[in-house]
Every structure is written in C-alpha cells, then in structure tokens.
Amino acid sequence: MxxxxxxxxxxxxxxxxxxxxxxxxxxxxxxxxxxxxxxxxxxxxxxxxxxxxxxxxxxxxxxxxxxxxxxxxxxxxxxxxxxxxxxxxxxxxxxxxxxxxxxxxxxxxxxxxxxxxxxxxxxxxxxVPEGQGGMAAVIGLDDEAVARLCAEYPGHELLTPANYNSPGQVVVAGETPALDWLLANGKAKGARMVMRVGMSVPSHCAxxxxxxxxxxxxxxxxxxxxxxxxxxxxxxxxxxxxxxxxxxxxxxxxxxxxxxxxxxxxxxxxxxxxxxxxxxxxxxxxxxxxxxxxxxxxxxxxxxxxxxxxxxxxxxx
Structure with a gap:
C-alpha cells in the first residue's frame, strides 16, 4: 500500500x-x-x-x-x-x-x-450504583496537569484520568462528590472547560x-x-x-x-x-x-x- x-x-x-x-x-x-x-x-x-x-x-x-x-x-x-x-x-x-x-x-x-x-x-x-459515580471531560489541560488536578481533590473519593482522548482533552472518572468538586473548581485551576459526559458508570478506573x-x-x-x-x-x-x-x-x-x-x-x-x-x-x-x-x-x-x-x-x- x-x-x-x-x-x-x-x-x-x-x-x-x-x-x-x-x-x-x-x-x-x-x-x-x-x-x-x-x-x-x-x-x-x-x-x-x-x-x-x-x-x-x-x-x-x-x-x-x-x-x-x-x-x-x-x-x-x-x-x-x-x-x-x-x-x-x-x-x-x-x-x-x-x-x-x-x-x-x-x-x-x-x-x-x-x-x-x-x-x-x-x-x-x-x-457502581446509579448516581454514585460518572465521568467528566476536562478541556484545555495537558495529561499531566489533569492528573495533578485530580490529585488535588481533598476528599477520599476516587477521581482519576480515564480516557486520554486527544491533546487537551482528558475524560476523568470518579465518585459523585469528587466529580462535583471537579466541576466547581476545574476552571479556577486552569481548565478551559469541565463538563459531565453521558456516562452513569465511572469507566476505566479502579x-x-x-x-x-x-x-x-x-x-x-x-x-x-x-x-x-x-x-x-x-x-x-x-x-x-x-x-x-x-x-x-x-x-x-x-x-x-x-x-x-x-x-x-x-x-x-x-x-x-x-x-x-x-x-x-x-x-x-x-x-x-x-x-x-x-x-x-x-x-x-x-x-x-x-x-x-x-x-x-x-x-x-
């Protein structure tokens, strides 16, 4: 070819x-x-x-x-x-x-x-029972920055990169309180956008x-x-x-x-x-x-x- x-x-x-x-x-x-x-x-x-x-x-x-x-x-x-x-x-x-x-x-x-x-x-x-977890897309940060952002979460619930989709787009999986924190704080910590994606299950994580x-x-x-x-x-x-x-x-x-x-x-x-x-x-x-x-x-x-x-x-x- x-x-x-x-x-x-x-x-x-x-x-x-x-x-x-x-x-x-x-x-x-x-x-x-x-x-x-x-x-x-x-x-x-x-x-x-x-x-x-x-x-x-x-x-x-x-x-x-x-x-x-x-x-x-x-x-x-x-x-x-x-x-x-x-x-x-x-x-x-x-x-x-x-x-x-x-x-x-x-x-x-x-x-x-x-x-x-x-x-x-x-x-x-x-x-993971309905409502207890999900996924969110983080736009505008590189892979390492998304990993650091997840590590900043002050609670004990899981929050972790799950899909490395393209440069500047990483989907994160987590339990609901952790995702709520990410949605509230992600932009202030450098992300251009953080948005929930239509997955009720936090896939590709522990x-x-x-x-x-x-x-x-x-x-x-x-x-x-x-x-x-x-x-x-x-x-x-x-x-x-x-x-x-x-x-x-x-x-x-x-x-x-x-x-x-x-x-x-x-x-x-x-x-x-x-x-x-x-x-x-x-x-x-x-x-x-x-x-x-x-x-x-x-x-x-x-x-x-x-x-x-x-x-x-x-x-x-």
Whole structure:
C-alpha cells in the first residue's frame, strides 16, 4: 500500500449511540439491516427494533448500548467489505469499540462479542450504583496537569484520568462528590472547560476492578484467534497476536485508562493518512482532527463520506 493511501479504521465507543443510527446508510447498504437482525437473534431480543425506534432511555442503558454499538460498527464494516478490497493498515476501537475492532480482525466472532459486551455492560452498571459515580471531560489541560488536578481533590473519593482522548482533552472518572468538586473548581485551576459526559458508570478506573475480574472469567471461556489485521489496544496502544494476551488486555482495559491519544499518534507514525470512523457518529474523527495535522477524515455513517472513502481508496490492496 502506498503511504498516500495508508488508512486505519476506528470503531466508536459508548456515547455515539442514537435512536435511528445508521438509518441513512441502511438505505443503500443491505448489510446494516442484516447485521442488526443477526444480533437480535443472538441476543434473544429485538435489538434492531430498539435501535430503529427506541425508546432512547432503553437504548441508553449500558447493557443495551454496548451490543447496539457493536452491531452498528460491525454492520458498517461488513458494508465496507462488500464494496471494497482496500485493506487497512490497522484497526483501533475506543473502549467498547475495541471489541468491534477485534470482530473486524476476525479475532472474536460477532456472536461471542455480542454476548461479551452485553455482560460487560451489566457488570459495569452493577459495579457502581446509579448516581454514585460518572465521568467528566476536562478541556484545555495537558495529561499531566489533569492528573495533578485530580490529585488535588481533598476528599477520599476516587477521581482519576480515564480516557486520554486527544491533546487537551482528558475524560476523568470518579465518585459523585469528587466529580462535583471537579466541576466547581476545574476552571479556577486552569481548565478551559469541565463538563459531565453521558456516562452513569465511572469507566476505566479502579472502581471497576472487580467487574474486570468477572469479565476475565467470561473471556477465558471465549474463543480468541490471532487478529488478521493488527488491532491497537487501549491499554498501551500496542497490537497483540497471542489470544491469552488479548483476553488479558480486554479485561485490564475495563479498569485502566484508555490510551487513545497514544493510539492515534502510533498510527500516524506508521504513515496513516486516511481515517475511517466505522460506526455511528463523528466523535473519533473529531479527536483525530485535534491530534493529527492534515488528516483525511471519513465518518462512514454518512453515505456521501462512505462513497468518498470508497472512491479515494479504490483499488488499494
């Protein structure tokens, strides 16, 4: 592959869901409806109907959001595969999206991944009761400054960086009193903005260590193959081939920070110039725009951008 056409697929995580997601693309790509139908059959409930018509409150329940987003991402990947022979240099998924990337790389089967992420959502929600924790984005401070800000919290509750998303954007996880303190004091301590994000569970922090141990048991019973396309893991922005190492990274990811900035920098360092967001929303292409100068960005939920990416990467092997 010429460097000019080196491309990577990025798979979104929780927060990118919406009722009716991928509706426009589904009009031209049969793989969308087919994949939702397959997911509904595996899970034993009408996931396709929930995605199509809601209600939003039900779709936003973590145990439903995670399989819905996995199905959406895999649907877009299958639609792309049906139209293109272009092979990406690598794959990466943000948090939940790492499972979608591993399905695309044929490391984990779609059915197994659906069951895993539904369990993952249930374990996450059970780990911290509703209202006792959450997440907030800190804008305008570098990674080290956010870590120092968290360390300044005078209480005993947990407050810690959870998602290193892009230069100047770090999402922090914590218990509710600590987040309230951060929202009240963050700007005075140098942040340009501090805002709650739509997660009722404080992910990627020590509060989910027990949930990670339970998830590890399910992963141990799941068939995992060496990926056919490199997948960069959230844990350390590195790819893995050994199935046991992949299982360990997926479990550890639940209670350790997402190293997304490092993942994007690693891909850019390998010559990736075209970035394709494989699923609903434009969150990840937005983060790449803040991280990589001159990036060519495609949010594949948009039929026009889907077609533009196909045209640009036509004939690339």
């Amino acid at each position: 010429s460097e000019a056409h080196a491309h990577a697929f990025l798979f979104p995580g929780q927060g990118s869901q919406s009722v009716g997601m991928l509706q426009a693309l589904a009009g031209t790509q049969p793989a969308i409806a087919e994949t939702y139908a397959e997911a509904s059959e595996v899970l034993g409930f009408d996931l396709a109907g929930l995605v199509r018509a809601g209600p939003k409150e039900e779709l936003d329940r973590t145990e439903n959001t995670q399989p819905a987003l996995l199905a959406a991402a895999v649907a877009v990947w299958r639609a792309w595969q049906a139209r293109s022979g272009a092979r990406p240099l690598a794959l990466a998924g943000h948090s939940l999206g790492e499972y979608s990337a591993l399905v695309a790389a044929e490391s984990i089967s779609f059915a197994d991944a659906l069951r895993l992420v539904r369990l993952r959502g249930q374990l996450m929600q059970a780990a 509060l989910l260590k027990d949930a990670a141990a339970q998830l590890a048991e399910a992963l141990a019973a799941t068939a995992v193959q060496a990926p056919k396309i490199p997948v960069l893991h959230n844990l350390d922005a590195a790819p893995r081939q050994d199935p046991q190492e992949i299982r360990a990274a997926l479990a550890a990811q639940l209670h350790q920070p997402v190293q997304w900035t490092r993942s994007i920098q690693a891909l850019a360092g390998q010559g990736v110039g075209h970035w394709l967001e494989c699923g609903p929303g434009k969150v990840l292409t937005g983060l790449v725009k803040r991280s990589v100068d001159g990036a060519r960005l495609y949010a594949l939920e948009d039929p026009a951008q889907f077609d533009a990416a196909l045209q640009t990467l036509k004939g690339v092997n």
